[in-house]
Amino acid sequence: MTRLTAKDFDPEVLKLFDQYVHGQLSRRDFISSAARYAVAGATGVSLLAQLSPAFAAQQVAPTDARIKGGYVEYPSPQGYGTLRGYLVQPANAKDKLPAVLVVHENRGLNPHIEDIARRLAVDGFLAFAPDALFPLGGYPGNEDKARELFPKLDQSKTRADFVAAEQILKTHPAGNGKVGVVGFCYGGGVANYLATAVPDLAAAVPFYGSQPPASEVAKIKAPLLIHDAENDQRIRAGWPAYEAALKAAGVQYQYYVYPGTEHGFNNDTTPRYDEAAAKLAWQRTVDFFKQKLA
Template identity: 85%
Template sequence: MTRLTAKDFEPEVLELFDKYVHGQLSRRDFIASATRHAVAGATGASLLATLAPSFAAPLVAADDKRLKAGYLEYPSPQGYGKLRGYLVQPAAAKGKLPAVLVVHENRGLNPHIEDITRRLALDGFLVFAPDALFPLGGYPGDEDKARELFAKLDQAKTRADFLAAEQILKAHPAANGKVGVVGFCYGGGMANYLATMVPGLAAAVPFYGAQPPAADVPKIKAPLLVHDAGNDARILAGWPAYEAALKAAGTRYEHFVYPGVEHGFNNDTTPRYDEAAAKLAWQRTVDFLRQHLATS
């Protein structure tokens, strides 16, 4: 079966889907609005079904023998009780490893983010992906339910929990003491936030994430690698002010905009995935992390 891509959908449908994914549009309103753009017998409901993620074919299997993977629980500093994350490292690693914190989208630690975590581990990193939804029971196995749960989080507490996760990872016995962060969508915004809050952060790689307030940018000490989608007007609208603040602060950064691709282009479980852009962004990310997380 031919895999659907963003080009198989009307731009208006993709815009509606982006609003739906980010809680700006209800399921009912998406279906009603998307139906107006449906062709060839499609309906709003069928469009939503085809745009939804499929986790059937991870790039790296959960039981890949090249990896050592498991879940790590640790106390929440904000009274959320216990937190949990997915910790993965190369099985044959010798010596201490550069460490990467992975921050998920606004659905918690779903199978795609676990796959991303394994991919980075295969590239030679100790990788930790916390589940922000764990205080509410964890990723529920359903993307719609996950989004509903996500809206119930106290974001001040969640941000503090990600700060704690960075410290847990940095102090891990297998880590070399240098930590980078990679985040996607919500996680991209969190990567930007962590860069403003952790002076010792070694690198930050936000994929299509919200920018921090300009007043906080001078606090960024880590080099940034920013990936954005050419068709992502919502995120790109904030870039000029962010770039001006980065330049004024003398922050080291690289910014890549991938022409003609959609928000979420790195997520290979949905039709918004763009293989060429994702592969290029991934290689740039791995090279960047290796450069900045290696010990001298």
């Protein structure tokens, strides 16, 4: 079966899907609106199914002999009290490891984000991917249910949990004391936030994430590697102001826009995935972390 890509969908359908994913459109409204663009027997329901993640294929299996990991819990006194996530590292590391905090999209710790953490472990990092939904029972195994849960979080507590996660990695006995953060969509926004909130953060890599307020940018000490999709009007609208603030504050940053791509282009479980752009962005990310976290 040929894998669907973003080019197989009307651009208006992709815009509607982005609104649905980010809570600006209900499931019912997406289905009724998308139906106007359906062709060849498709329906709004089938379009939603086609665009939704399929987690069958993973780049690094949980049982891969190159890595070791599992679920762990830590205290988070300023957040929700207890932090749970997926911690994974190379199986045979002899030296202290650079550490990377992995921040998921607005669905919690799903199989794709766990796979991202394992990829980092294969590349020689200690990776920790917390589940922001843990206080509400954890990732429910269903993307729609996860999106419904997400607005119920107290974001001030959730952000405190991610700050705690960074501190956990910084002092982890397997780590070298240097921590970077990579985040996707919602997680990209968290990566930007952590750069303003954690003075000793060593590196931040937001993938198509919302930008922090310009007034907070001067607090950023970490170098940034920022990835955006060309066809992501919602996120890119905030870039000019962010760039101006970064320049004014003298923050070290690299900014890449990937031609022809959609929001979520790095996520290989959906048709919005762009293989060439994702591989390039990921190689840049790994190289950046290896340089900044050494």
